[in-house]
Amino acid sequence: TPTAAVPAKFASGDVRISLVRQLSSGDYFEQWLAGAQAEAKALNVKLEISSGDGNNDKQALNLEQAVTAKPDAIIVDHGFAQTVQPAIKKAVAAKIPLVAFDVDPGTAEAVTLTQDDHQIAKQVLGALKADTGGSGGVVYVYVAGFAPLDRRNETWEQFKKDNPGIKQVAQIGVVNGSTASAVADQAKAALQAHPGVKAILAPYDEFAKGAALAVKELGLADKVKIYGADMSTADIGVMTEPNSPWVATSATDPANVGRVAVRAAALLVAGEQVDRALTVPPSLINQKGLRDAGISSVEQLTGAFPGLTTPDVARVPWAAS
Ligand code: SR1
Numbered sequence: 407t408p409t410a411a412v413p414a415k416f417a418s419g420d421v422r423i424s425l426v427r428q429l430s431s432g433d434y435f436e437q438w439l440a441g442a443q444a445e446a447k448a449l450n451v452k453l454e455i456s457s458g459d460g461n462n463d464k465q466a467l468n469l470e471q472a473v474t475a476k477p478d479a480i481i482v483d484h485g486f487a488q489t490v491q492p493a494i495k496k497a498v499a500a501k502i503p504l505v506a507f508d509v510d511p512g513t514a515e516a517v518t519l520t521q522d523d524h525q526i527a528k529q530v531l532g533a534l535k536a537d538t539g540g541s542g543g544v545v546y547v548y549v550a551g552f553a554p555l556d557r558r559n560e561t562w563e564q565f566k567k568d569n570p571g572i573k574q575v576a577q578i579g580v581v582n583g584s585t586a587s588a589v590a591d592q593a594k595a596a597l598q599a600h601p602g603v604k605a606i607l608a609p610y611d612e613f614a615k616g617a618a619l620a621v622k623e624l625g626l627a628d629k630v631k632i633y634g635a636d637m638s639t640a641d642i643g644v645m646t647e648p649n650s651p652w653v654a655t656s657a658t659d660p661a662n663v664g665r666v667a668v669r670a671a672a673l674l675v676a677g678e679q680v681d682r683a684l685t686v687p688p689s690l691i692n693q694k695g696l697r698d699a700g701i702s703s704v705e706q707l708t709g710a711f712p713g714l715t716t717p718d719v720a721r722v723p724w725a726a727s
Contacts, residue, residue: 410723412450413676415478421451423671424472428465428484428509430457431583432612433638434660437704438483441661445668449725453668460582462489469493473500479671485509486551503674507667508554517670519684521658523554527561527609529656529690530633534572534605537631537653541571542604545596547589547613549579558609558635575600579613589616594624603630606651611636614652618644621651636660637691639703646696654692659704659714662686669720678723686716 415421425442429435439455446453454477458465466489472480473496480497482490482504491512497504504516511518534544548559566572576599578592589608593616597603606621608614614634621630627649634641637657645652663686673680689711701707708714717727 412724422477424454424477427457437660438664441664445665478675479503481505523557526656527558533654534633543575545606547579547608585612586616590619593620609635627651656688
């Protein structure tokens with residue numbers, strides 16, 4: 407139930423929020439955008455969207471252009487600190503409110519939004535430890551520089567110290583327009599070079615999909631299990647298909663996170679109080695649970711895991727929910 411009147415600027419449809427993305431392809435980023443667009447529509451906000459399509463210079467230019475266009479707020483969605491921080495500084499100087507999702511804005515003026523990445527890694531590593539008994543070789547999929555992957559990596563580094571029986575035998579990883587197939591090729595080579603590997607830690611769904619492809623193609627599904635992150639309807643299909651090696655993932659609902667980003671920006675536009683650091687918690691989802699509950703879509707998943715929807719994170723007092 408709304409507890410405040412709709413601010414005039416929102417009622418008249420005059421609010422413009424610029425969304426400046428580093429990446430846009432892949433299930434996670436598509437779902438996230440759908441959520442952001444749905445929230446913008448609900449709040450009568452015009453969302454002006456650009457994507458660097460993985461090119462950091464292009465994202466930096468898009469961000470410069472967004473600042474010049476003087477929107478009511480800016481959301482920076484991923485990006486490398488060194489490429490986005492100069493333009494973020496200009497946005498702050500121009501008094502444009504800013505929400506930074508999964509990127510370090512380099513200023514306390516911006517609101518930061520993250521999923522709880524340490525928790526994401528902790529949850530799947532708990533499953534990996536239980537399944538392996540705390541020993542065995544692991545292929546790790548990681549690319550440095552992406553803030554969420556760097557935070558998950560911190561947890562993995564600590565986990566290896568705490569669990570000396572678990573050995574990282576290879577590190578692979580690439581993020582580009584066809585991440586899953588590139589990771590599949592790398593994973594195949596790593597598995598062939600290191601027979602006896604028990605697990606692949608692949609904490610991004612495009613990584614996990616690629617790893618699953620490699621394990622299946624090598625006929626190793628009964629020997630090598632995959633521990634991932636993120637969730638989409640397509641991912642649920644991969645996890646639940648017969649003999650799938652992808653046994654656990656830790657995920658938020660990306661559409662919900664996109665909604666939170668737009669709500670936070672809208673609150674800043676309205677001059678409302680917003681926590682400087684917003685965090686969306688993940689849930690651990692395992693293959694058995696999905697199969698037992700007959701879950702085949704994200705809609706069914708959010709029904710089964712109500713914690714995946716977070717209406718109280720950046721709640722908008724004039725909105726219905
Ligand atoms: C390349 S970074 C990919 C990650 O960004 C978001 O945090 C998603 O959870 C995804 O795993």
